[in-house]
Amino acid sequence: MKKLTVQVDGGLFEIGLGIQPAHAADLVVEVDGRKIHVQSPNGSARDAASEWFIIEGRPVEISIDEGFGWIETRWGTFPLRILDQTRASAPPHVGDGRVKAPIPGQVTHVAVRQGEDVHAGQPLLVLEAMKMENEIRAPKPGTVALVNVKPGQRVALNELLLEIQ
Amino acid sequence: MKKLTVQVDGGLFEIGLGIQPAHAADLVVEVDGRKIHVQSPNGSARDAASEWFIIEGRPVEISIDEGFGWIETRWGTFPLRILDQTRASAPPHVGDGRVKAPIPGQVTHVAVRQGEDVHAGQPLLVLEAMKMENEIRAPKPGTVALVNVKPGQRVALNELLLEIQ
Amino acid sequence: MFTKILIANRGEIAVRIIRTCREMGIQTVALYQSPDRDSLHVRMADECVLLDAPDGFLDQDAILQIAVEKRVDALHPGVGFLTERDDFIARCEQAGIKFIGPPARIVSHMRHKLEVVESASRAGFPTVPRSDCVVNEKDIAAVGKEAQRLGYPVIVKSCRGGRGRGSRLVMTPDRLGSAVRRAQAEALTIYGDRQVYLEKAILPAHQIGVQILADNQGKMIHLGEREGSLLSGNQKIVEEAPSPCLSSALREEIWRAALELAALFEFENVGTVEFLLDERGNFFFTEIKPRIQIEHSLSEMLSRLDIVKEQIRLAAGEPIGMTQSDVHLLGWAMQCRISAEDPRKQYLPSPGYLQSLHLPGGSDVRVDTYLFNGCVVPIEYDPLIAKLLVWGKDRESCRLRLSRALDETRFLGISTNLSLVRRAVEQPPFVAGNYSTESSPALSVEDTADELLLRDLAIAAAIAYWRRRSSFQPELPDRLLSGWHRDSRRLPS
């Protein structure tokens, strides 16, 4: 049986899966040792971004991002962490100091230089997209090791903007 | 160049295609010898049932059934006939006297017997679906050659109900 | 106020009731049968229960058991199904679960339609001219005399019936004998009672219903009338409020009659007092519908009251809390019933997978539907999939807004009666507000258009044909599975 440790907001749960195939319409999962019945009416539906379940008679509709970092529901949006105990690979590591373009756009201003020390949250540059000037801030303290863009330059999604070490 | 004869309602048009690939965003077609510019903004979109074009600056959104028998628009629904001059195959022939289930459902009543003469439009049987009793009528005059169903029988889409010769 | 309500219905009406409950802070329990497991009302409710019973939404035992197990304080029957089953209402009352609707004794009374009409008649209200119950078809001469007195056309009706089952329309004297015989045979089969009577057929007629709210202290108000005379088959397709065929004097008179009739029957909760109106402005009381109707939303648009909210409040024993002079009926409203029916197959039901839908937006447009992208319209239920309503300050601006809203509406994957509805709204008698039960719109699927439009459509059809037949297929799955590609808006040319 597959075991996952799932943290939603403040709640931490041990969840056992795999009693039936993943895409079954009726599932039993184990939560902290207890068996819970779950129905999955649209197990085969196309909208992979939104899924819905009936958990012990309560309809639960959710939307989870690709990185499994957030869960959105009609009760609000909550931070999510999934630890896969039967997989060697951990979720992709972030926070290595490489600052990438979170959206495509045009760099209108670069506020730091190579070699400069920055603190976490310090504005690094301004990226214009959708008629908005979007400030890109330092994800962690450190030294600017590389500035990869110039004002006026267009950048693609995930293009390296600068690097902090 | 591909040539089609297209009849929409009362209008009959000779249309030449193929100057560009079918899925180009900008197309030129020939209608009765005249070149017309057509743009196709969502040439690659997923909704094959609805397509839209800009024809000489007029937005035209259409929806066509699989059999190319009808064209639906915001100006109304019109009968359609397409004759493909570069294809040997004609549109599928209908009206051969075989009466098939137009929807899945349950036969609740059969009004005719084998050997009986029927006129066009005469009620043949009642098919219940979606809480409605739907009368199936004779598509043409003739003799009932075969009755393939009984009252109470469930039938699938396109299942043969009876045959008129 | 109630804390948890069981919704004993499905589809758009269940969705509509859940919306009001949520706005009132009341929890909801939805029921579903297996074809409906992915349906919107199930997802929207706070709890949901599989209704695993042979009679489905008519299964009193199963539904009551769920109500008790889920500890609801009240049950909403929606429209149809158990709304007019006084035996069920009585069982709810015994189980301590409030049935949201009139008490059992009132519903029981209303079900006996002939008695209701006779009581009204005795109290001096105009009703459709009718004979006494005819017990013997052998004395056809006496029946013929009675028909002559009423004047043809007449309808032969079961004395026990309701919902029109076993009724037969007779246009000329020579058809009377066989009609009576057949009606009696049918009445015996359906109701176990062969008694029938004759009623004058009002043709053409207007169907007028006055919306009534009544509390349990005898206070009543009305929310004006609705007209539902535009039929396709026997289905209402476009309804409106107010009625375009009433003078203000006649309107006031009908409103007054409706309130008096509701009082006569000591009516409680929410209902509609129904009338037929003939071409000369005579109106006849026909029945009281002791429930919300599909078209209740029209009165909501004029009065800006939430009738389901009022209904729940009244069922909880609250007083109406307003007087007739607090009700302001403003402007005009129209409603279309959109059904999954295929105009290319004689309007046969057209269930299936709804690939994509686009609903109209903007000012004073309301859509009540259980549809969503990728849902399935089940074959097991009735074909009503959406109600589309608009409001306008006068009839013509309302009608133009309706046209506009219909133009915006798209259903991909299933066939609907949308083109029929659109044509109904454009036909001259409807435009003029001068139509009756005999003004059904043409069921043909064909519209007319000018030459330039036809040419444009021919071009569009040709390209569509060419594309579908061409060997190069756009790579749909890829695009769908991998989300947005900027490039996908334009393919290499």
Next chain:
Amino acid sequence: MFTKILIANRGEIAVRIIRTCREMGIQTVALYQSPDRDSLHVRMADECVLLDAPDGFLDQDAILQIAVEKRVDALHPGVGFLTERDDFIARCEQAGIKFIGPPARIVSHMRHKLEVVESASRAGFPTVPRSDCVVNEKDIAAVGKEAQRLGYPVIVKSCRGGRGRGSRLVMTPDRLGSAVRRAQAEALTIYGDRQVYLEKAILPAHQIGVQILADNQGKMIHLGEREGSLLSGNQKIVEEAPSPCLSSALREEIWRAALELAALFEFENVGTVEFLLDERGNFFFTEIKPRIQIEHSLSEMLSRLDIVKEQIRLAAGEPIGMTQSDVHLLGWAMQCRISAEDPRKQYLPSPGYLQSLHLPGGSDVRVDTYLFNGCVVPIEYDPLIAKLLVWGKDRESCRLRLSRALDETRFLGISTNLSLVRRAVEQPPFVAGNYSTESSPALSVEDTADELLLRDLAIAAAIAYWRRRSSFQPELPDRLLSGWHRDSRRLPS
């Protein structure tokens, strides 16, 4: 009346204007740039033209040329873009094309905001306390004295500016000198004029706008006020009408002032007279916006008037045709601005492919949007994708309906500020109707929930994770390409 109107805008406002034009029987011409070629306003218009111009919707030459070529009688600028360009309005007037908005002379006057405020002040209307224009930053002592007189905090503003560019907020005396220097440098760069002045900062404040309709015979009415004080960053996110912070006496006083101010400037067509209100109930006139605003729809819900229709009528020279006593403002309305922004990326714009959307329905809910299933939200334009409005008979029922409508709303494929809006509507100051420009909702993405809900979400997340990681993939493309399969609702288990 006009027969054909060019819509010099895009997105939800273009869609909204086209709807009204269609209801009025007026033809529309839409403009699009290449990223917008598949956009809804293009499909909805009667004609469409590629705006192939470097300055896009600001390109006066290109737009005028299209207007002339397409032989339109009038041009609607929407919101933003060319709405307040009096030079453009004058060119339209010369070309014989009616600009739908006030005449050039009025817009020209309104653009000089400081002059407008000074005129109002001279006429005896309350305005925000301010200094004369300061020409020399060297005499910092005099500037400091002036700031002291107004009382901190103060704002340093360009005498030429508008739209807040070059303005600086100064909380304490020690920051005044540098703020003045920087503001002057910026004013010189932006406006070519280094003159700045000081204005008292009203903090916290309420932003109140009164909707005005005025015809060219000097007749004016108002449609009540709106409050737009709930900001996120500098963006309004939730607005409402009426304002919850006004007593009836103060409300009447502000309405009267708004009409008098509009009359003072001989205002014509549709506009909003804007005020700031401080915590002690003092109000200050700030400016007149000579155009429709994004939030005009709130006043439409209360008055049941179509403001764009009125605007077109007024531009065509028609009289208002009603008096103030014909305007009935009923109930309460709230509006949310839904933007394509990613709360998980500090609310950065989030354009992209919209896989599927589900919009709320039911009574008194209005959505204005240019979205449809499978559309692309372009990166080239501002992130506003939808306006969601609801009406209720009082503030709390309105707010509860808004919550309910937000709960129903789904956007799949792009990120939006929906969760932020939902939180804003639930936060105590908003619930109490007691908030100001300083009550921004927390931008954090986190909500709170009880243990049972968290457990359910953990289960749902675990199954979702498991499915996406599992080697067995549901056969999506098949199902999509071949339409409905009854079996596809349930996979083999």
